[in-house]
Amino acid sequence: MLIKINIEKCTGCATCVNVCPFGAIIIKEDKAFITESCTLCGACVESCSEGAIIDARDKEVEKPKDFKGVWIFAEQSQGKIASVAYELLGIGRKLADELKSELCAVLFGNSDEVQELIKWGADKVYYVNSPDYICLDDELYSKTLVKLVNDYKPEIMLAGATAIGRSFIPRVAAKLRVGLTADCTGLEIDKETGNLLQIRPAFGGNIMATIVSPNSRPQIATVRPRVMKRGEYNPERKGEIIEVEPLKPSGRIKILERVEDTSFCKVNLQDAKVIVSGGRGIGGPEGFKALWELANLLGGTVGASRAAVDEGWIPYAHQVGQTGKTVCPKLYIACGISGAVQHLVGMQSSDIIVAINKDPNAPIFNIATYGIVGDVKIILPLLIKKIQEGVS
Numbered sequence: 001m002l003i004k005i006n007i008e009k010c011t012g013c014a015t016c017v018n019v020c021p022f023g024a025i026i027i028k029e030d031k032a033f034i035t036e037s038c039t040l041c042g043a044c045v046e047s048c049s050e051g052a053i054i055d056a057r058d059k060e061v062e063k064p065k066d067f068k069g070v071w072i073f074a075e076q077s078q079g080k081i082a083s084v085a086y087e088l089l090g091i092g093r094k095l096a097d098e099l100k101s102e103l104c105a106v107l108f109g110n111s112d113e114v115q116e117l118i119k120w121g122a123d124k125v126y127y128v129n130s131p132d133y134i135c136l137d138d139e140l141y142s143k144t145l146v147k148l149v150n151d152y153k154p155e156i157m158l159a160g161a162t163a164i165g166r167s168f169i170p171r172v173a174a175k176l177r178v179g180l181t182a183d184c185t186g187l188e189i190d191k192e193t194g195n196l197l198q199i200r201p202a203f204g205g206n207i208m209a210t211i212v213s214p215n216s217r218p219q220i221a222t223v224r225p226r227v228m229k230r231g232e233y234n235p236e237r238k239g240e241i242i243e244v245e246p247l248k249p250s251g252r253i254k255i256l257e258r259v260e261d262t263s264f265c266k267v268n269l270q271d272a273k274v275i276v277s278g279g280r281g282i283g284g285p286e287g288f289k290a291l292w293e294l295a296n297l298l299g300g301t302v303g304a305s306r307a308a309v310d311e312g313w314i315p316y317a318h319q320v321g322q323t324g325k326t327v328c329p330k331l332y333i334a335c336g337i338s339g340a341v342q343h344l345v346g347m348q349s350s351d352i353i354v355a356i357n358k359d360p361n362a363p364i365f366n367i368a369t370y371g372i373v374g375d376v377k378i379i380l381p382l383l384i385k386k387i388q389e390g391v392s
């Protein structure tokens, strides 16, 4: 908190209470106290005749020293731990090893898979096992995570850039008054300072920005599913599970019903092993027929660039990229896709990338494992025929 009360000087006169437009100052035991509602607007600073309000907003803050360890938030849905949690453990393990510190996971709700977190790399799991935590309750989740952070002081906190992570992690960062870098595509440790280098596309994906939070702890970052690779699985790995006392929900949020968005989930791009994607170069909605045929032959599914989605050739649920899904299949076949950076950030960690494009200078060839220069309308039928011959 960068606006503070000097308790020694405060007389409890309550002048500042009436000045604060956000009702963020309360009087407790005859002293002013700034609550979580403070927006740092600074309206109170001049109001105190005793000079008891300290404004440190523009001052250099010394890096807190007693924060240690890397934490990941392991989200679950109906008891099943999300795949992104294991991916976060993969990168978390690397960061923790580099910092020579421990890797901890935080799990809310109820799950039979707690031990899996240890087998995938966690040294400890802070487990709040309570029915109140089974579904996301933003208030309860953020309050509990803030309490855990204040009690144990991790240096780094990672979470999935998922519906759950995006919903409550910003509250955690705001309550702790620390920074948050969303949708990171790379995370590294600065060898000199030990700061977390949080790398993500910026300015519409035109540059890759490296963001640091040198003066506050924990350093909080979210990562989209499928961006990081899982670490090593060791069924013999041992760790500690620490049961954490649940907090009471405020009751202001009630889950009335859970409705799955099946239209989005049916297109299971994120778990597909093979994706055949089409861009503007396939020429129209009928161009997707050949893509489906090839995808079906290879046991995969169909993706698309934003240009193809914007043209209305295929629904948004198929879009790959910065504003679509991030995918990491074993095989990604890009058909008539130029390779704009916004598309690449969603698929460049695929194991094998095959690009078909009639322009030999298309940027997609810079990241392709195999490139075919030619017209998709000619190449795709040939490819399908060859695979059919091989299959039959």
Ligand code: FAD
Pocket: 204, 205, 278, 279, 280, 281, 282, 304, 305, 306, 307, 308, 319, 320, 321, 322, 323, 324, 325, 335, 336, 337, 338, 339, 340, 341, 342, 343, 346, 356, 357, 358, 359, 362, 374, 375, 376, 377
């Ligand atoms: P184009 O760039 O038009 O490329 C078509 C390609 O097809 C060309 O390389 C051409 O040589 C080739 N071609 C043409 N005809 C043939 C043929 N007969 N045979 C073979 N090749 C052929 N894009 C995404 O994909 N996903 C996103 O999530 C996304 N998010 C964005 C977010 C922001 C904020 C912004 C600003 C942009 C975003 N974009 C995204 C858009 C992105 O910048 C590109 O415009 C888009 O990816 C281009 O799609 P495309 O490659 O299909 O089309």
Ligand code: SF4
Pocket: 003, 019, 020, 021, 022, 023, 024, 025, 034, 037, 038, 039, 040, 041, 042, 043, 044, 045
């Ligand atoms: Fe209230 Fe603004 Fe002072 Fe914060 S800085 S306590 S919001 S008046």
